[in-house]
Amino acid sequence: MKKNWWKFLGAALVFYSVIAGLLNPVPRLDILNESIRNLYFHVPMWFSMIAMLTASFVMSIIYLGNQKKKFDIRATEFTYTGMMLGLFGILTGMIWAQFTWGFFWTNDPKLNGVAIGMLIYAGYYILRQAIEDHEKRARVSAVFNIFAYPIFVVLIFVLPRINDSLHPGNGGNPGFSKYDLDDGMRMVFYPAVLGWILIGTWIATLRTRIKKLELHEELEDE
Amino acid sequence: MRSWKMNRLMTLLISLLITMAASAQDAEMADVMRANGKINVVVAVLATIFIGLIVFLIYLDRRVKKLEKESKG
DSSP states (O other): OGGGHHHHHHHHHHHHHHHHHHHSOOOOOTTTGGGGGGGGTHHHHHHHHHHHHHHHHHHHHHHHHHOOHHHHHHHHHHHHHHHHHHHHHHHHHHHHHHHHTSOSSOOOHHHHHHHHHHHHHHHHHHHHHHOOSHHHHHHHHHHHHHHHHHHHHIIIIIHHHHSOOSSTTSTTOOOHHHHTOOHHHHHHHHHHHHHHHHHHHHHHHHHHHHHHHHHHHHHHHO | OHHHHHHHHHHHHHHHHHHHHHTTSOOOOOHHHHHTTTHHHHHHHHHHHHHHHHHHHHHHHHHHHHHHHHHHO
16 A cells, blocks of 8 residues: 555546636636636646656666666556547647637647657557567667657747747747736646656556566467 | 735735636636536546446456455465
């Protein structure tokens, strides 16, 4: 139980963000209206995805250093969990965009960047499926991951800031802090981000443990 | 010391007033839903789903732990 405190912390933080996110007062803004509350749910998906992919990136580097199988498994499961969170981010973003920008998909550089980024990580998944040999698969996909991560960061953090973007903090738009994230919102937003990162880590570690069990059985069968 | 505290208090009060004034814009919000308390129904539904998901995750975690023990033993 002692080792699991962070799982409960994550659950408690997100639980708090669900309740406070709906009940706490928010700035009254045109166009956004009540949908500003999506910030507590849509944006943490992206933050936690980045956290998962960063963890995966680190695991891949460690794997290339010591060639221990468990780091390959961790890297993979963190990537898959990150992709799941990213998919939630895209879907929730599309709903939000339809009702504030008028379209499910705009040619916003952030949207297209993220779409390309997700395709790169889909390539990671396909690459792993394609290589039979365990060690070769682990090594090639670790290298792929180490290259994919910086490209992904450029695609979603750098390019949208250079081009025009509808997202806050990009393309000359003021960032969160300027007008759409007052102190009251911060009190919900940051706990939500931390909570989702912890829950994402929980899911990723669960997947890692299951994968290890599967591999264990495979070895016994041989 | 005293005047420093008073200054802090005044700054706080003024900033509160400014926020209140700024929030009095006429953007359409779900005020009725808040006034009649129906928002609590939505909160209850979301809270139920979320608790359910967490209970599911805890259950999954325990099952994995059991399997891990078995495979070690």
